[in-house]
Amino acid sequence: MANEEMEQLVSSEYKQGFVTDIESYTLPPGLDEEVIRYISSKKKEPQWLLDWRLEAFALWKEMHDPQAWANIEYPKIDFQAISYYSAPGAKDKNAPKSLDEVDPKLLETFEKLGIPLHERAALAGVRGVAVDAVFDSVSVGTTFKKELAEAGVIFCSISEAVQDHPELVRKYLGTVVSKTDNFYAALNAAVFTDGSFVFVPKGVTCPMELSTYFRINAANTGQFERTLIICEEGAQVSYLEGCTAPMRDENQLHAAVVELVALDDAYIKYSTVQNWYPGDEEGLGGIYNFVTKRGDCRGDRSKISWTQVETGSAITWKYPSCILRGKDSVGEFYSVAVTNNFQQADTGTKMIHLGEGSRSTIISKGISAGRSNQSYRGLVKILPSAKNARNFTQCDSLLLGDKCGAHTFPYQEIGNATAQVEHEATTSKIGEDQLFYCMQRGISEEDSVNMIVNGFCKDVFQELPMEFAVEAEALLNVTLEGAVG
């Protein structure tokens, strides 16, 4: 098949690109202490949190955009041209107390995105999944809170958690990703607006899947969410986030921070299906997705597992990581990243082994099409204390067409002689032979490409919760959808 045909085949259509026409209050663009005070007062935050934000802001001003080392290119971002707060409703309107008070237009928006917020509809649709829906800078509602509370699980927006469980937030916030961790983490600490909070107490297995859906709607705003998930001793939770945004010609910034804490014998499974607007075929517009995600396996035998399916964003810059502090703790990273047209992705993970007998697994699958450029960047660091630590890394890249790029940057720092570290990497072009084979059996070109790409991603998809595995496969097919030449 000729390359032009291949290009047509992978040309995509973004189905979540609509704009919701809703009254909203948006701060004028610009960033200074006043903006931070406004966000903090809007969320009725205690003084310590405002101080924390202001401290982060002061430190951020001294830091530099980390553009230099990542394998991505973008024009310098003017942080004074972005609005840092946008909420649906009039300026002085208070947040809705329950789902019944939520503007029907918002419910409709999430419905359209396949995220029903009515619990009855939710029950019929996605079985056993509680949802927190975040629209621009605020959470518009969380389902199944009551049922979860009965099990002792707290699932709410981080703004609510600051009000209702300040002691928990104060104890854990910023303990995994410090406010000075990096440029975008510092910015997030200063201006974060909403995000989810999960607390699963000792010995409890969360009775349903938890999920947060992030939606950017307002133009010219950034979304800075902050998510904090804590599993006490022996607790378990499976959490999934999804995200989309309208199609716009200008780039929008999304700079999130996610912190996970797992105590002894706890297990956190965190899955992401990232489908931010990727920009158009010419590379115009799209989300800059600059995210810091880190899990702390603080307890012995604790386990944190990251699974990500990254199909969206103009630029993705993220490395969901694990600090394997506990003895025999386990970190996992399963990733599928698809880039098309002019998308760029520099993504991977860090596994920091401190605990004796800690183990980590990294499986990364990158698919590049169009003129996109993609890098896997991963660090496996084994400290002297991590006796008998083990790591297995496998990075596979698949190229569709001949104008895209795939790069692998594996870093290994091994601090003791008992560690076992394995690394495997492959790069291949989608096989003309594979395509010909499938088509010779009567399968259409488009179905053949989907079949081969899905097969390539199998190891990662099987790590997703069942409902989402199907969604991820469908999303992948849409990203690679197009007229057959």
Place this chain on the structure above:
Amino acid sequence: MIEIKDLHAKVEGKPILKGLSLSIKPGEVHAIMGPNGSGKSTLSAVLAGRSDYEVTSGTVTFFGEDLFAMSIEERACAGLMLAFQYPVEIPGVKNVYLLKAALNAQRKARGEPEIEAPAFMKLVREKLQFMKIDNSFLHRAVNEGFSGGEKKRNEILQMLILEPKLVLLDEIDSGLDIDALKVVAEGVNSLRDAGRSFLMITHYQRLLDYIEPDFVHVLNDGQIIKTGDKSLALELEDRGYDWVVEETA
């Protein structure tokens, strides 16, 4: 069934087929033999529709239709199947999934409904047993880590399930031990009937002991230079190709 007339084809600008003509009627089994580089595999690739082969002149009609006006998958759905010499590996795609997708694509093209899962599994199990293949085979990725013999048996398994009208067997005997060759030949023979035809490409007469051809053709420098019956293959085995080339020169 298929009429090939004065076919010329190039690979990377180099002429390989230089006026090949061949007619296959329903129910016939043809064998094409010839020295390396004579164009045997090019013929099967051109008929199946590989894009890196360029047809420069000549016509091929398949059931009266212009074969070159059909896409790869249309040819397959019309009943043309190529059993590959080197079946490709497709990691992560289960055998059973490919089989079902292929069968349903072909049924859809014929205007038939998709096959129900129980009926499909029954059909597959029956054919597996016939081909002496373990059930676990279904859940392995397509050809991944298969031995040479397993790959060839997998091609025949697909043939038994898809029931094509014309099968191109491209060196199906290469890399097979005698037991595997027998199983493969039994698979092929079980499908022989008045409405189905085979075109076997092979280097060795041995295959023809198990799958008896009606016609044997000698291909040399892109043309069929001699046609005979089964005895021609025996003669080639005995005397090589040179005498045929000299005879027709």
